[in-house]
Amino acid sequence: MYRVRSGRAMLAVLAMITIGACTNTAPSDAAVEKLGVEFFTALKAKDFERALDYYAPEFFQGRPREEWKAHLQAIQQKLGDLQSFDLRRQQVDARYTGTFYIYEYSVVYANEKSWETVTFFIHVSGEQPVKVFGHQIKAKGI
Secondary structure, three states: OOOOOOHHHHHHHHHHHHHHHHHOOOOOHHHHHHHHHHHHHHHHOOOHHHHHOOEOOOHHHHOOHHHHHHHHHHHHHHHOOEEEEEEEEEEEEEOOOEEEEEEEEEEEEOOOEEEEEEEEEEEOOOOOOOEEEEEEEEOOOO
C-alpha cells in the first residue's frame, strides 16, 4: 500500500489536477482577439447596442447599461468617429474563478487617440461565453 507522507505532496497533486481542469475551458488567444475585433468594429459602426451585448451582466452592476451606452456615445462625440484600433499588449491571467484576458488597444478617433484596456473573462465552468468584464478608456479631454 502506498502512503503519502507529505501533505505538501498531496497539495501539489491536487493543484496540478485543478490547474489542468481549469485550462481546458479557456478559449485560445486568437478566439478572444476575434471578439475584440468584433467589439471594436461595432463601436466603429456606432452600433452601440451590439457593442453592449459583448459586456458581461456583472459589468452593468456598477454602471447601468443605458448609462454606459451614453458614456460610449459621449466619448465618440468628444473624440470624433472611431477610425481604427490596434491590439498592442495582451496578458492572460488564469485564476480560481476563471480566465481574464487583459487586452490593451491603441484606438484612433477622428480628433484624438485613446488607450483602452478591455478585460475579457470566462468563468472556470465554461458555461457562459467570453464577455467584456472591464473597459477603461484613457484619452485627453475625457
